[in-house]
Amino acid sequence: MAIESAAERFPLSFHQESERDRWRKGITRPWLAVKDLIWLVYLFPARWLARLLPAGWMIELVQRLDPVAQLLIRGRKRVLLSRLELGLGSRAAAADIAQRYFRNALVRAGDDLILDRLVSGNGIRCLEFRGRKHLEEALAEGHGAILLTGHFFANRLAKCYLASLGFPPLSVRNSQSREPSSGRLGMRLVRPRYDAFLHSVIRDEVSIQDPECTLKILKRLRENGIVNIHLDVSVSSQFAMTSFLGNAHQLFPTGFLRIARRLKTPILPTLCLGNSRGIQIEIEERFPMTPADGERELYQNNLPGLIARLESQILRHPDQWELWIRI
């Protein structure tokens, strides 16, 4: 998409961190929610079971749980359906995608439980890896590379696979994300355990709450390493807001553009699809950054084009994008 048309499609407004809550307030939480109970089952009995069962059996078991899970998340499904309708503009497609979305979410939850075993046993199957050349060319310039992704279910598997090839990406993660469907007790007691579990799965990561976050990113890029940044979360002290997939107030981070400009680091839009049965990775050519004098101009010239790419990825693979429920 041309810069001009992307800019028209995604007109940006700019905001500071302190303003973020304005768009997120109004969440009233019960003490305990169904999601908290699901998390408890996931973090304890399911995780113990995953250590005992062969990886293939575990995934088979998870898939067999699909009808039960679909029943448990009826409320969430209604939310998802309305978001899908808004985002895709089609009611007919939404139901089928919603079904597949929850199945993919369930399989991803199972994949997380066996990820360490898949990694240690070189068991991640990659069916297709397109654009390795783009990554190698970017790294040859010596300024590191930013893999810019959306929240797709296969990201963790893909990152572990890339690490096994000698391209370990540092993940930038919001370790205190608000979970709208969690209860107050869940946020206080269960969520930290879930975060610790995720940390053990993702491993090579830096939290945006870490005061040294930017320095760790800088360090990795200076070592000609790879940093993975998600475009579809407002994990930045500055962010831009625009209408996106039917949501009038979608927030996008802007800080990574400053980092890329300052360090001359190429940004490579990346798409990861699939699950532990097989993943596909597509690393696009480096994004052609349009030069700019000021920060606003930098964001205005480049962010809409990147958002347009993300939107295209999501619309091509709507059942694999994790954040439908959160937008």
Next chain:
Amino acid sequence: VTIDNTKRQAIRERIASCIVRALSLNADPGDLLQEGLRLEQFFGFDSLAVLEVVVALEEEFGIEIEPERLELTLLSDLNRLADYVASRQGV
């Protein structure tokens, strides 16, 4: 690294001016020279401010801060930073 106090003070002043310029601070560089002051308070809410400081310091002194030294303990202590810059410059 032990450096001459006059040279160290000169580097401290250049660092302070550099930070004020990089962050467009509404402050006098002399404000940053107080003993025991933690520079991170000037980075404020903008976590990327530290990036601007690193790049500005490198341009000012013609050095590159080694990746293993990119940490707040170095960047928020003016004396430590001055010693580091001096060592990189071979003063």
